[in-house]
Amino acid sequence: MQQVVQEVIVCKKTDLNPGEMMESTFGKHSIVVARASDGEYYAFLNRCIHQGAALSKGKICGAPEPTDNLGEYDFKREGDILRCPWHGREFDIKNEGCMLANSKFKLKNFKVKVEDENVIVYK
Amino acid sequence: MVKTTTKDQKNTKQQSKLHLIDTDIHERAQYKDLLPYLDQPYRRYITDCHWLQEKHMPYTQPAVAGVDRADARVPDGRPAGSDLSFMKEQLLDPVGHEVGILTGALDPSPSSMHGWYEMATALASAYNDWQIENWLDKDERLYGSVHIAAQDPQAAVREIERVGSHPKMVQVLLPIDDKLWGDPFYHPIFEAAERHDLMIGMHHNEPPIHYGQWPRYFIEWHTLIPTAHMMQVTNMVFNGVFEKFPKLKLMMIEGGFTYVPFLMRKMDQQYKDLRHEVPWIKRMPSDIIREHVCFTTQPLEEMTKKEFLQIIEQMGSDEMVSFSTDYPHWDYDSPYESLPPNLGEDLTRKLFSENARNFYPKLQRIGREK
Ligand code: FES
Numbered sequence: 187m188q189q190v191v192q193e194v195i196v197c198k199k200t201d202l203n204p205g206e207m208m209e210s211t212f213g214k215h216s217i218v219v220a221r222a223s224d225g226e227y228y229a230f231l232n233r234c235i236h237q238g239a240a241l242s243k244g245k246i247c248g249a250p251e252p253t254d255n256l257g258e259y260d261f262k263r264e265g266d267i268l269r270c271p272w273h274g275r276e277f278d279i280k281n282e283g284c285m286l287a288n289s290k291f292k293l294k295n296f297k298v299k300v301e302d303e304n305v306i307v308y309k
Numbered sequence: 310m311v312k313t314t315t316k317d318q319k320n321t322k323q324q325s326k327l328h329l330i331d332t333d334i335h336e337r338a339q340y341k342d343l344l345p346y347l348d349q350p351y352r353r354y355i356t357d358c359h360w361l362q363e364k365h366m367p368y369t370q371p372a373v374a375g376v377d378r379a380d381a382r383v384p385d386g387r388p389a390g391s392d393l394s395f396m397k398e399q400l401l402d403p404v405g406h407e408v409g410i411l412t413g414a415l416d417p418s419p420s421s422m423h424g425w426y427e428m429a430t431a432l433a434s435a436y437n438d439w440q441i442e443n444w445l446d447k448d449e450r451l452y453g454s455v456h457i458a459a460q461d462p463q464a465a466v467r468e469i470e471r472v473g474s475h476p477k478m479v480q481v482l483l484p485i486d487d488k489l490w491g492d493p494f495y496h497p498i499f500e501a502a503e504r505h506d507l508m509i510g511m512h513h514n515e516p517p518i519h520y521g522q523w524p525r526y527f528i529e530w531h532t533l534i535p536t537a538h539m540m541q542v543t544n545m546v547f548n549g550v551f552e553k554f555p556k557l558k559l560m561m562i563e564g565g566f567t568y569v570p571f572l573m574r575k576m577d578q579q580y581k582d583l584r585h586e587v588p589w590i591k592r593m594p595s596d597i598i599r600e601h602v603c604f605t606t607q608p609l610e611e612m613t614k615k616e617f618l619q620i621i622e623q624m625g626s627d628e629m630v631s632f633s634t635d636y637p638h639w640d641y642d643s644p645y646e647s648l649p650p651n652l653g654e655d656l657t658r659k660l661f662s663e664n665a666r667n668f669y670p671k672l673q674r675i676g677r678e679k
Pocket of ligand 1: 234235236237238239270271272273274275
C-alpha cells in the first residue's frame with residue numbers, strides 16, 4: 187500500500203535563482219519546481235497537458251503581451267512563463283499555470299511553502 | 310533526483326504492443342559527416358571554399374529550440390537527430406518501434422538546390438551512403454529514403470539505380486518546394502523507382518505557399534503547408550503518373566490528412582466537369598487517391614474520437630493514413646497522446662502499422678507473425 191505523501195522538501199531555496207526551474211518528486215509524481223522573477227516558488231506536475239512532454243526540459247522565459255496594436259512586440263514577464271519543450275505552449279507560472287493562448291486550460295499545480303532554507307510542496 | 314519520463318519513454322506492457330511503423334523520423338547529417346563520402350572536388354567546396362547551402366525561409370521558428378524538440382538535443386551538444394544511440398534511447402526502444410522510416414533533414418534537400426545540379430547530385434550520393442552505413446546497417450528497425458537531385462532526372466535515375474535495390478531503402482524522397490513533380494519531365498524518376506519496388510515519399514522542405522512567396526509570419530506558413538501538399542497530390546493525379554506507373558504509390562509526409570476529404574471531393578467534382586482536358590484519367594480522382602496515396606498523421610490537430618472518425622469516413626477508407634511522430638522536430642506527435650483515445654483495435658493497428666506495411670513493398674515481408 188503506497189503511503190500518501192503530505193509534505194516533501196523538494197529543493198533548497200538556493201537551488202534556484204529567479205527565472206529557473208528544476209525537476210523534483212512529490213510522492214510518485216515527477217514535478218517541476220519553478221522560481222518566478224519575483225523570487226516566489228511554484229510547483230507543477232512535470233507533464234504537459236497537451237501531449238505529456240516533460241516541462242522541465244522546456245524553457246522559462248517571458249512572452250509578448252497581448253496588444254491592440256498590430257505589429258507591436260512588448261516582451262514582458264521574463265522569468266514568469268514556462269514554455270513546453272515540444273510544441274512550445276506557454277504557461278503562466280504566477281497564474282496557476284494557465285495557458286496563455288487559452289486560460290481555460292492550466293497545468294496541474296501543487297501548493298508550495300518556504301520554511302527556513304527549504305522549499306516544500308504539500309497537500 | 311528523479312529521471313524524467315514521459316509516457317513515450319516508459320515501456321509498459323500495454324505500450325509495447327504498438328508495433329509501431331513510424332513513417333517520419335528525421336535523422337540529421339551535418340556537412341562534416343558527409344565529407345568521407347564525398348569525392349573531390351565536392352569535398353573541398355565544403356572544407357576549403359565555405360560552401361553553405363542556400364536557405365530561403367525568412368523566419369526563425371519560434372518554438373523553444375528552433376525546429377527541434379528542446380529535449381532531443383544530443384547530450385554531447387550535437388543537434389537533435391544526429392546520433393543513433395540517443396535516438397534509440399529517447400524514441401525507438403521506449404516506444405517500441407517495429408520500424409522507423411528515415412526521411413532525412415539535409416537542409417534544404419539536394420532537389421531544392423538552385424542550378425548547381427552537379428553538387429546536388431554529389432551531396433545526394435554522399436547522403437545515401439552515409440545513411441546506409443550509419444543508420445540502416447546499424448539498426449534493424451530503421452529503413453531509409455533515397456535522396457536524389459531530382460531537378461536533373463538523368464542523374465537522379467543513376468542514383469536510384471545505384472542504391473535503390475538496397476533492401477532497406479523503401480522510397481525515393483522528393484521535397485515539396487517550388488516544383489511540381491508530376492510533370493512528365495520527371496517521369497524517368499518514377500520509372501526507376503517502380504523498377505526497384507520503391508514508393509515515392511514527398512515531404513515539404515521550404516515550400517513558398519503564398520503565391521510563390523512567403524507570408525509574413527511562420528504561423529501562417531506552417532498553417533498552410535497542407536496547401537503545398539494538395540498541389541502535389543492534384544498534380545500527380547491529373548498528370549497521369551499513377552496511370553502510367555500503376556505499381557507506384559505516394560506517401561505524403563508531414564502534411565497531416567484532415568484536408569484530404571475536401572481535396573477528394575473537389576477533384577471528383579472538377580473531373581466530372583473538365584475530364585476532356587485530361588482524358589488519360591479514366592476513373593474518379595478520389596479512387597486514384599484511395600489506391601495510390603497515403604498520408605502520415607502528424608501534425609495532428611486535437612480532435613475528439615467522433616471528429617477523427619468522421620474524417621476517416623469521409624475519406625472512404627481507413628487504409629490511407631499512417632502514424633508518424635516527426636521525431637525529433639518541435640511538432641513531434643506522441644504515439645500515446647496525440648490520437649483520440651479508444652479508436653478500436655482494428656483501426657489502431659491499421660494506423661500504427663498495417664497501412665504502412667501494405668504501402669511499402671519492402672516492409673511486407675517483415676512483422677507478419679507479430
Ligand atoms: S506537449 Fe506540451 S505543448 Fe505539446
